[in-house]
Amino acid sequence: MEYSLRIFLLLCMSCWNAAIAQDSTGLAGIPFQETANANGRNIPYLFKDWYSGMVRTSDDQVHDGLMLRYDLEKDEVEYKSGANLFRIPGGITEFSIMTGSDLYTFKSGFPDVDGYANKSFYRVLYDGNTKLLKKYTNPIAVEKASATREMDEGARLYILKNEKLNPVKLADKNSFLKLLTDEKNKLNYVIKEQQLEFGGDDDLITLLEEYDSYKAGRGGN
Numbered sequence: 001m002e003y004s005l006r007i008f009l010l011l012c013m014s015c016w017n018a019a020i021a022q023d024s025t026g027l028a029g030i031p032f033q034e035t036a037n038a039n040g041r042n043i044p045y046l047f048k049d050w051y052s053g054m055v056r057t058s059d060d061q062v063h064d065g066l067m068l069r070y071d072l073e074k075d076e077v078e079y080k081s082g083a084n085l086f087r088i089p090g091g092i093t094e095f096s097i098m099t100g101s102d103l104y105t106f107k108s109g110f111p112d113v114d115g116y117a118n119k120s121f122y123r124v125l126y127d128g129n130t131k132l133l134k135k136y137t138n139p140i141a142v143e144k145a146s147a148t149r150e151m152d153e154g155a156r157l158y159i160l161k162n163e164k165l166n167p168v169k170l171a172d173k174n175s176f177l178k179l180l181t182d183e184k185n186k187l188n189y190v191i192k193e194q195q196l197e198f199g200g201d202d203d204l205i206t207l208l209e210e211y212d213s214y215k216a217g218r219g220g221n
Contacts, residue, residue, distance in 0.1 A: 025063055027055065029079060029086030044139055046070040047099065050080060056094040068097050070106070072136055075120055090119070101143045113158065113165040122158065126205045128212040131160040134201070148200050157201075159208070170198045176207070183214045 023029065034043075046069070053068035055077065067080040077088045077095050096105045106121040110133065122133035137154035144151060149170050158165045161179055168176040180187055190196070190210045196203040 023081040023084065023086055025066060025079065025081050025086075026061075027057070027063055027079065027086070027088060029081075029088045032078075032085055032087050034085065044072045046072055046104070046136055046140055047097070048139065051097045051099050053095060053097040055079070055088070055092055058091050058093055060093075068095065070095070070097065070121070072139065095121075099143060110158075110160060111163060111165050114156070114167065125157075125201050126208050128208060129215065130208050130212055132201070132205060132208055133158045133160060133165070144200075157204070168204075170200070170204065173198060176204065180207075180211050183211055186214050187211060 023031075050067040050069055053066055054062060054064045055066060055068070056062050069078045070076075071078060071087075077092060079086050079088070093109060094105070094107045096103060098104075105124050107124050108119050108121050110118065110120070110122060112118060116135060120135070122135050124131065125134055126132035134152070135156045135158065136152070137156070138152075140152070142151060147155075157168050157170065159168050159176055159179055160166075166176075166179055168179070177184070177187065187207060187210065190207060194206060196207060198204060
């Protein structure tokens with residue numbers, strides 16, 4: 001019995017070492033095999049397919065040209081190395097996925113909000129002095145560069161201003177205009193002039209670009 005147990009442990013260690021040896025990325029991820037989650041459901045990935053991307057670690061090392069997937073439920077990134085699959089449970093500050101239709105850049109390190117912690121990943125839609133972030137809760141079924149309110153079911157939008165994450169909704173203009181009252185007149189003009197209807201993310205991005213531009217022109221005051 002003891003001999004059999006020793007053989008079993010040696011085989012496990014051998015398989016583990018073989019998997020690590022075949023990970024040429026330098027990320028030292030944890031090997032895993034695809035299974036359903038604890039509820040018997042398939043893991044909810046942002047995209048079901050693997051796409052080429054980049055990972056930036058906490059020591060500011062960039063690992064490019066990886067095949068990536070993003071697990072929404074665990075808020076973790078997976079990658080392929082050869083025929084093996086690896087999961088990165090921590091130590092990532094940023095990752096990007098290029099689908100061929102759009103570039104999805106995610107970052108962590110933002111203030112806690114709505115039960116999401118500092119290590120949670122948000123897609124960065126606008127990365128100016130103010131920032132527009134999106135937290136996905138469901139897989140993306142259909143891609144569109146300017147996602148409409150209906151297409152990203154369950155997704156949440158946040159504006160980062162003055163080191164605070166503020167939840168906003170495209171359907172409720174007051175939810176974001178109240179954060180930008182110091183340039184209220186200018187922004188109302190922009191909304192009218194550019195006919196912003198906020199049916200998609202791009203309208204809010206345009207508004208924040210204009211807001212940051214006005215603020216910079218005033219010297220940030």
